[in-house]
Amino acid sequence: MSSKTQERIKALEVALNNESRERDFYLKHAERTRNALGKSMFASIASDEDEHYNRILNLHKRLIQEGKWPETVPIEVKGTEVKNVLNKFVASADTSSKADTGDVEAVKIAIDFETKGEKFYSDLARSVENPMEKKFYEFLAFIEREHRLSLQDTLEYFEDPAGWFRVKERHTIDGA
Numbered sequence: 001m002s003s004k005t006q007e008r009i010k011a012l013e014v015a016l017n018n019e020s021r022e023r024d025f026y027l028k029h030a031e032r033t034r035n036a037l038g039k040s041m042f043a044s045i046a047s048d049e050d051e052h053y054n055r056i057l058n059l060h061k062r063l064i065q066e067g068k069w070p071e072t073v074p075i076e077v078k079g080t081e082v083k084n085v086l087n088k089f090v091a092s093a094d095t096s097s098k099a100d101t102g103d104v105e106a107v108k109i110a111i112d113f114e115t116k117g118e119k120f121y122s123d124l125a126r127s128v129e130n131p132m133e134k135k136f137y138e139f140l141a142f143i144e145r146e147h148r149l150s151l152q153d154t155l156e157y158f159e160d161p162a163g164w165f166r167v168k169e170r171h172t173i174d175g176a
Helices: 003-032 036-066 082-092 101-127 131-159 161-169
Strands: none
Touching: 003 036, 003 101, 036 101, 036 131, 101 131, 131 161
16 A cells, blocks of 8 residues: 555544544534524534544545545535524524523634634645545535534624624614
């Protein structure tokens, strides 16, 4: 097996570890929080991380068996639903559940996870020559970015729910 293939295998093993650790973190906090937005956001991202883990695991197995990046593995993974979580929450206008300090801290930790994940996959995409492999890592970086942005939005809600709803509901004063 070439050293490039061994590097790819190691990179996928790091990705598997990260995706698994993050999935477990999100599931734990989806169970723990009583905040409706936090519960939905954590559960949605946990589902995404689980799907990423399974796709990466399949790639890892095939890379070991075939000794090269598989040509028949679909580039994309399932997209993320995190934006829909936010949109549904705005539509429901559920302001009854408050975020506690544990929720705020969990979201801050999650933002850090996603920031590091985005950088990790972007760096991998820049370091490979295989176009399919590059697209795969670019897509994962994009999903991590979507998670990060949605978590930042969630943090804004936790810190200022009334202001967050004003922005999301797009209330304006037009002088009429």
